[in-house]
Amino acid sequence: MKRELYDKLVSYIIENQNKFYRLAYSYVKNQDDALDVVQNAVCKALEHYEDLKNEDAMKTWVYKIVLNESYTLLKTKKRIILSEDNSYWEIPYEETGFEIHDDLYSRINQMESDLQNIIKLRYFEELTLGEIAQVLKMNINTVKTKLYRGLHALKISVEQEAGV
Amino acid sequence: MKRMAEAKETYDNIPIPEELSERVMLEVRKAEEKHNKKITTFRRASFMKKGFAAVAAIAVLFTAGVNTSEAFAQGVSEIPLLGDLARIVTFRSYETKTEDLQISVDIPSVEMISQDLQGLEKSVNQEIYTFCEQYAQEAITRAEEYRQAFLETGGTEEEWADHQISIKVWYEVKAQSDQYLSLAVMGSENWTSAYSEARYYNLDLQKGKWITLKDILGDAYAQTARESIVRQAELLEKETGMEYWLEDWTGVDENTDFYMNQAGNPVIVLEKYEIAPGAAGVQEFEISQDNGSGLENGAGKAPAQENGSSQEDEATAPFQEDYEDNFAVDTEAIVAYAQLIKTAVAEKDLEKLADLTGFPVYVGFPEEGLVVETREDFLALDPQAVFTDDMVRSMEGCQESSLSPSMAGFTMYDQDGAPSITFGVQDGKLAISGINY
Incomplete structure (x- = not known):
């Protein structure tokens, strides 16, 4: 039975590799790093697959690993700044890519970690709030609050987004 | 928003480098090897039995599964769009090679674009998937047994490797339209033809359900089909000398396999030994629905040969008879086609006429001739301009039984010589190429 779960995990990873790549890329901003992140994430996921309890948890579990590996790489390359209390990180202005556009996508990439993660998972990867809560190990209400805070910071009206 | x-x-536009998949x-392979070292009772891949995998590392090449809309955008393994109602994509496509076995599996999955048909979509895909997996698994078991028997009776590993055992699971789109989708999924192995299997999935896309023979041929379907098949088999007996077992044959019932061809006719598939000796292979009979004119577009044809290596024969979807040129077409087919055109014109039915037309088509209106590029453009034409009184009269008066071929094809007109409709062989089948006033 374990074997079956393992195989499903492998399939899931292979089928969704593009999504993981894009998510990683949105953090690390270049191809080589994004490839490294995905490779590391796959490695970790397969190595620790026994931590995976059941198939239902698979999706959020893998996303969590991808985010962690992205973060790890940024930390390793010192491309992020930790907040004073270590509760979140930010990508400094200079690191956000060659060209800074003042478009929404760029601004999302400049947000602090929690807000950025939530916005991306919600709108780019289309996870449900419940799934996001699992990925980020947060209470779902916290997720909602931060989501709205994030949208507010991006100056997107919450009413508009509620219709999304 | x-x-x-x-x-x-x-x-979404972040480009995916080719290297990603590698x-x-x-990592998948590395992890696979680590696991194999750790626990010896694991099966190495979900399809390989332990004994059989007693060879060096297996190279498993998956192509990324494509049952997500994101992958569609990438155009990975996408098969043509089928009308606007369904798409077939390859759900899982992989090739496995070991030193002495090659497995190639393409499992199709149907995606219904309409949300209403999700129930149908699930059940279709579940069935297809189950069939494919099961077939592949059984074929592997058979291969393993064969190998053991081979070795036990004195064969060597080298000789075995020379066998080039290969298992193939694949599918063909038999027909597609806005109304229906007919899909055949096949499995075969190259060392024995005894276990080849085919399953047919015929879907009514409008109503969101399976199509049955009864749906197509009516309540008397068993009789209609039987009569048609008996007629065709008798013809075949004369032509080929192959013996058909017509008296003992139990006929057609709700379990009989069939698929729809592009002409919209059901093609009954009879298993080996069902109606003829095994050497004749699987028999197919098209039941054309000419309502009593007795025209059979194709007598029973035996499809691909039994050994798995000629799978390439089935690579192209079979339409009607494949014609080399206009001179190769049989009279019955010409007459039948001309009659279809006549009906369309008599009914002033633009859609019916479009169905019979090959694109681009030249439409020589009196004021100005146009080249109509697509079916959509054709349907946008003014029916009154197309179905003029003269055209209707000319088609009505045309003697379809005395049409003769020319390089351009067959031109239909009455004694006045005009207006006319010309049709001929395009891409192997008949289609209208010109309409003149």
């Missing part, structure tokens, strides 16, 4: 959609688009597979 628009801004967020734009942001998402920027995100990197992912590298």
Whole structure:
């Protein structure tokens, strides 16, 4: 039975590799790093697959690993700044890519970690709030609050987004 | 909301490097090997039995599964769009090679674009998937047994490797239209033809359900089909000398396999030994629905040969008879086609006429002739301009039984010589190429 779960995990990873790549890329901003992140994430996921309890948890579990590996790489390359209390990180202005556009996508990439993660998972990867809560190990209400805070910071009206 | 959609688009447009797949597979393989070392009772891949995998590392090449809309955008393994109602994509496509076995599996999956048909979609795909997996698994078991028997009776490993055992699971789109989708999924192995299997999936896309023979041929379907098949088999007996077992044959019932061809006719598939000796192979009979004119577009044809290596024969979807040129077409087919055209014109039915037309088509209106590029453009024409009184009269008066071929094809007109409709062989089948006034 374990074997079956393992195989499903492998399939899931292979089928969704593009999504993981894009998510990683949105953090690390270049191809080589994004490839490294995905490779590391796959490695970790397969190595620790026994931590995976059941198939239902698979999706959020893998996303969590991808985010962690992205973060790890940024930390390793010192491309992020930790907040004073270590509760979140930010990508400094200079690191956000060659060209800074003042478009929404760029601004999302400049947000602090929690807000950025939530916005991306919600709108780019289309996870449900419940799934996001699992990925980020947060209470779902916290997720909602931060989501709205994030949208507010991006100056997107919450009413508009509620219709999304 | 628009801004967020734009942001998402920027995100979705992040290009995927080719290298990604290699990197992912590298990790998959590494992890696979680690696991094999750890626990010897694991099966190495979900399809390989332990004994059989007693060879060096298996190279498993998956192509990324494509049952997500994101992958569609990438055009990975996408099969033509089928009308606007369904798409077939390859759900899982992989090739496995070991030193002495090659397995190639393409499992199709149907995606219904309409949300209403999700129930049908699930059940179709579940069935297809189950069939494919099961077939592949059984074929592997058979291969393993064969191998053991081979070795036990004195064969060597080298000789075995020379066998080039290969198992193939694949599918063909038999027919597609806005109304229906007919899909055949096949499994075969190259060392024995005894176990080849085919399953047919005929879907009514409008109503969201399976199509049965009864749906197509009516309540008397068993009789209609039987009569048609008996007629065709008798013809075949004369032509080929092959013996058909017509008295003992139990006929057609709700379990009989069939698929729809592009002409919209059901093609009954009879298993080996069902109606003829095994050497004749699987028999197919098209039941053309000419309502009593007795025309059979194709007598029973035996499809691909029994050994798995000629799978390439089935690579192209069979339409009606494949014609080399206009001179090769049989009279019955010409007459039948001309009659279809006549009906369409008499009914002033633009859609019916479009169905019979090959694109681009030249439409020589009196004021100005046009080249009509697509079916949509054709349907946008003014029916009154197309179905003029003269055209209707001319088609009515045309003697379809005395049409003769020319390089351009067959031209239909009455004694006045005009207006006329010309049709001929295009891409192997008949289609209208010109309409003149």
